[in-house]
Amino acid sequence: MSDRSGPHVLTGTRIRERRLALSRRQAQLARAVGISPAYLNLIEHNRRPVSPELVSRLAGELQVPPEELAQGREEARIAALREAAAQPLPEAQAAELDQAAEFIARYPGWSQLLVGHARRAAALERQLTTLSERMTRDPYLLTTLHEVLSAVTSLRSTASILVEEEDIPADWRRRFHGNLNEDSQRLSVTAQSLVAYLDSFETEAAPLTPQEEVEQWLEAGALEDAALASDAARAMAARLAMRMQDDRDALPDLRLAAAATGQEGAGVPDPVMMAEGLRVPLDLLLRRLAMLRPPGFESAGLLACDASGTLTFRRAAPGFPLPRPGESCPLWPLYEALAAPGAALQRQVVTPDGRRFWTLSLAARRQPQGMSGPVLIEGLMLVLPEPGAARADATAIGPTCRICPRRDCPARREPSILAPATAAGMRAGITNLPDGR
Numbered sequence: 001m002s003d004r005s006g007p008h009v010l011t012g013t014r015i016r017e018r019r020l021a022l023s024r025r026q027a028q029l030a031r032a033v034g035i036s037p038a039y040l041n042l043i044e045h046n047r048r049p050v051s052p053e054l055v056s057r058l059a060g061e062l063q064v065p066p067e068e069l070a071q072g073r074e075e076a077r078i079a080a081l082r083e084a085a086a087q088p089l090p091e092a093q094a095a096e097l098d099q100a101a102e103f104i105a106r107y108p109g110w111s112q113l114l115v116g117h118a119r120r121a122a123a124l125e126r127q128l129t130t131l132s133e134r135m136t137r138d139p140y141l142l143t144t145l146h147e148v149l150s151a152v153t154s155l156r157s158t159a160s161i162l163v164e165e166e167d168i169p170a171d172w173r174r175r176f177h178g179n180l181n182e183d184s185q186r187l188s189v190t191a192q193s194l195v196a197y198l199d200s201f202e203t204e205a206a207p208l209t210p211q212e213e214v215e216q217w218l219e220a221g222a223l224e225d226a227a228l229a230s231d232a233a234r235a236m237a238a239r240l241a242m243r244m245q246d247d248r249d250a251l252p253d254l255r256l257a258a259a260a261t262g263q264e265g266a267g268v269p270d271p272v273m274m275a276e277g278l279r280v281p282l283d284l285l286l287r288r289l290a291m292l293r294p295p296g297f298e299s300a301g302l303l304a305c306d307a308s309g310t311l312t313f314r315r316a317a318p319g320f321p322l323p324r325p326g327e328s329c330p331l332w333p334l335y336e337a338l339a340a341p342g343a344a345l346q347r348q349v350v351t352p353d354g355r356r357f358w359t360l361s362l363a364a365r366r367q368p369q370g371m372s373g374p375v376l377i378e379g380l381m382l383v384l385p386e387p388g389a390a391r392a393d394a395t396a397i398g399p400t401c402r403i404c405p406r407r408d409c410p411a412r413r414e415p416s417i418l419a420p421a422t423a424a425g426m427r428a429g430i431t432n433l434p435d436g437r
Helices: 009-021 026-033 037-044 052-062 071-085 097-106 108-137 139-164 170-203 210-219 231-250 253-261 271-278 282-292 333-338 423-430
Strands: 301-305 311-315 345-350 356-366 376-385
Touching (some): 009 052, 009 097, 026 037, 026 052, 071 108, 097 108, 139 170, 210 231, 210 311, 253 271, 253 282, 271 282, 282 301, 282 356, 301 333, 333 345, 333 376
Antiparallel strands (some): 301 376, 356 376
């Protein structure tokens, strides 16, 4: 976005807050860096740009590194703080997101601490998912756990015989003692191996799929292809970058920003009317809103899937629960849209922890190989955090069934590791099987 009013807001705020924290007068600081007090006043109120050279001089006088005043760093911090605020405690009040810049400027240490705790909590949730997957699908882990249970059962049986049977011949007693010794040694060795293997879960980073690599690359700014480890991820990133450029050419930043600004203060946004006013396809607008995130859409996320329901693109809205690639909640409005291509479906969804999101879903058809080629369908779902109370018709969603705590979900495919499914919930889920068993 090339609008000059946005990129320098945080720099001016940081300069003003740091100067006030040091109890320095505006005129004194202006003379020290060689500018007029009037010009510094405009900078502090974000009405004038700040060159890198001036930022460096101001940072020296304000006794902070230059990057502490740079707008890019602050934008990243605000995004991180918004993400942290999207994960509130049940008893906590809603965070004042419009004061995020002021909070970061006044209390950089506290803001960094909050972001760190939020990221730690998110990492633990991801680790729980990884542990669950490995506990249920890892052959070595399953075999080792079987060995532990087998040794424990054998020890229990032998010990019970020795305690309950008083008249045991001496030779049999020696055999039982030998069994106890062998089983205890087997249990000790196996348990040590199991502990070492489980400890590796803490230190080994979960392997990223190519799609996850591209998602991280995108959130980092999509600047360096070298950050992508796999050839598949580099190929996917190249295709994504090409499509992003095509979308940008079809709907430039300034034109989209102007249309989004016109939506501010209108309550619930209406991308359908925006697309009509801009005379562009709705699917193009949804992709651009999620990538540029103009005013009113700063927290927008986007999910895309193909006709099979497989997620092909994921950019999360803050707080929206995303599972690992290949898994998702069947109750997402995204999949409802696949049944009605061309129709825009507006829905409110509610996560298990009570967070609410406004969604707009659309399935678009295309035939890249012409009339003789196959008809491809791409589903898109724009996601925005929505304050206020949940509506009566809000859809209760979750991540994937394996880590979803909703007990009686009719679409459940398998029991959750977080909350055992009720018999009624499992009976409802059984009806979803292809053969009705």
